[in-house]
Amino acid sequence: MNTEALSDAGSYKFGKFEKNAEELARLKLQATVAIDLEREVWKNSGLKPGMNVLDVACGPGFTACELAKTVEHGTVTGVDINEELIFVAHQAKTAEKVQNVSFQAGNLYDLNLPENSFDFVYARFVFQHLEKPDVALSNIRKVLKPGGILCVLDIDDNWTSFSPESAAFVSFIRKSGAGQKRKGGNRLIGSQLFEKLNKAGFKNVSTKIHPITTETLGVRMFLGVAVLFRLEFLTKLQKLIFMPQLLKIKKASESPDAWGSLGIFVTTGTKD
Ligand SMILES: C[S@@+](CC[C@H](N)C(=O)[O-])C[C@H]1O[C@@H](n2cnc3c(N)ncnc32)[C@H](O)[C@@H]1O
Numbered sequence: 001m002n003t004e005a006l007s008d009a010g011s012y013k014f015g016k017f018e019k020n021a022e023e024l025a026r027l028k029l030q031a032t033v034a035i036d037l038e039r040e041v042w043k044n045s046g047l048k049p050g051m052n053v054l055d056v057a058c059g060p061g062f063t064a065c066e067l068a069k070t071v072e073h074g075t076v077t078g079v080d081i082n083e084e085l086i087f088v089a090h091q092a093k094t095a096e097k098v099q100n101v102s103f104q105a106g107n108l109y110d111l112n113l114p115e116n117s118f119d120f121v122y123a124r125f126v127f128q129h130l131e132k133p134d135v136a137l138s139n140i141r142k143v144l145k146p147g148g149i150l151c152v153l154d155i156d157d158n159w160t161s162f163s164p165e166s167a168a169f170v171s172f173i174r175k176s177g178a179g180q181k182r183k184g185g186n187r188l189i190g191s192q193l194f195e196k197l198n199k200a201g202f203k204n205v206s207t208k209i210h211p212i213t214t215e216t217l218g219v220r221m222f223l224g225v226a227v228l229f230r231l232e233f234l235t236k237l238q239k240l241i242f243m244p245q246l247l248k249i250k251k252a253s254e255s256p257d258a259w260g261s262l263g264i265f266v267t268t269g270t271k272d
Helices: 003-009 020-032 035-045 062-071 083-096 133-143 166-182 189-199 219-226 228-233 236-252
Strands: 052-056 075-080 101-105 118-124 144-155 161-163 203-213 259-270
Touching (some): 020 062, 035 062, 035 259, 075 083, 161 236, 189 203, 189 259, 219 228, 219 259
Parallel strands (some): 052 118, 075 101, 118 144
Antiparallel strands (some): 144 259, 161 259
């Protein structure tokens, strides 16, 4: 797959970011920082040892390696549209010494995988970037075995907050959300997944919200991993205009009173 195919990557075109190396480091942190909570999510969603798992839009593969350890004698296939990230994923496999994971380039809009072949499909932080989530859901449903489970983990900006300097923070969240929307994304996807999975024909659909606060992540990590990378979605002019507010938020984050939260939305559904 060449970089042309990145046109289907919606609002996430790794390689075209201003700071790609920093973004990769952020993805790694984001994959590890709440891994205990994520393992709990997998268990509650029905993930079991022995399952054949597909990690769609697996990015650099850190999470797929964790999934592989969890399914033990099962297998994990990681697929991503971005070949650069698939290369990193192969390195992660070697570094983590996991045998039961494989990676390949692939597009959620044209999944070149056998139908009815996976017990569990995981989609982590990708639906917020997709221009055509309904096409992706229909393709995922095809590759699931009857009785198989889809688990989508994503975000919803209506559940993101920070204080002090709430007004500056809310303005940043709104502007970067609008910027992501211009690039094809949707930062309000979390609360829409319940309807989307139902409409795509999934059964037993359920959405749960897992709050993450600065008390668990720490203020610096919260702002770095979950918030400030969104500068990427502002235009150059907006970045300049927004700089004073950004400085206010950074200063506020040094206050002992600083507190923030976000909601991780987990939607599951099964195939008949
Ligand atoms: C924010 S990253 C998340 C990566 C990984 N799931 C994680 O949580 O670390 C979004 C990923 O979606 C991938 N992606 C975007 N559109 C895609 C598509 N149409 N098909 C497959 N992957 C896609 C991007 O290349 C990127 O790796």
